[in-house]
Amino acid sequence: MxxxxxxxxxxxxxxxxxxxxxxxxxxxxxxxxxxxxxxxxxxxxxxNSAARALKTNRTYNLGVLFVDETHRGLTHEYFSLVLESFKVEAEANGYDITFINHNIGNRTATYLEHCRYRGVDGVVIACVDFFDPQVVELVQSDIPVVTIDYTFDNHVSVLSDNICGMRDLVTYVASMGHRRIAFIHGEKTSVTTNRLTSFYRTALELGLKIPDEYVCEASYHNPQKTAACTRALLALPQPPTCILFPDDFSYIGGMNVLQEAGLRVPQDISVAGYDGIYLSQVLSPRLTTLQQDTAALGRMAAQQLIDLIERPKTTLPGSTVVPGRLLKGATVQRIGKSFICCTNIDF
Missing domain, CATH: 1.10.260.40 (lambda repressor-like DNA-binding domains)
Structure with missing residues (x-):
């Protein structure tokens, strides 16, 4: 050497x-x-990394806590893109990445124990149960933490703008003449709460009446549950003319049900997704969706975490909100004259 x-x-x-x-x-x-x-x-x-750590009191190693309950791991396209952007930005600043888990050799450990064992300088947390006591323990420790799509009081977070994203999506669908709009949402999370609140708020502002049966709970990235909700919506005496799905991947379950029912998209029924993953734009017809800025989310999470580590006295807690972008696609059919006179969206 x-x-x-x-x-x-x-x-x-x-x-x-x-x-x-x-x-x-x-x-x-x-x-x-x-x-x-x-x-x-x-x-x-x-x-020598060990010598550098002794001298600087830093390992230049960032932890990533990512627990995907759908067990898709890094094949989860949305979060894999966020984490790839995080990795690129971290490496550009001289940091390595370590995934945090429950194992230290053959012994089960808490997330905090694993972080201390690996000696990480800070941790980014995404796609976990944020109410898990072990997650809360890590957030409340002395290790710098940045969360993605969830906010803890007096901590740093990076959030996709789910409120404006859902508003833009509903406003666009309504501008295409739809008044019977259904929403299949994901499980109860802060992301779901923001999207659901924005859905109802936008509908109220546009004068849309949303029957309770038009709003169904499924799960993110779960085509099977989305398929069941789609069947229930189609069985209503007055089914919706447009269905909003929790995410682009889950739409596949709904798409299969619509095909089984002999319905054409968008001629017979309109649909829209959320996330804007690559898959959504290679389907035929191209899915109307709200594209989240995964590159900015990952990059900003890395920048904020490195600021917390290197400049803790000048980094304030708070949330950075990242806007998304409407992709109009070809799955929302105009069914009549728009009843919207004005909108903040540039069509």
């Missing part, structure tokens, strides 16, 4: 000078620093 002493000998300088140059100290001249960096690269020098 190449040491600082080897670089010093190759450059004819002291070990202290090499150390300062590699750490960006301005007291070392530009030409000397350049010569030392070139020699380090040529010799294949790699800093």
């Amino acid at each position: 190449v040491s600082l002493k080897d670089i010093a000998a190759a450059c004819g300088v002291s070990v202290a000078t090499v150390s300062k140059a590699l750490n960006g100290h301005k007291e070392i001249s530009g030409p000397t620093t350049g010569r030392i960096l070139a020699a380090a690269a040529k010799l294949g020098y790699m800093p």
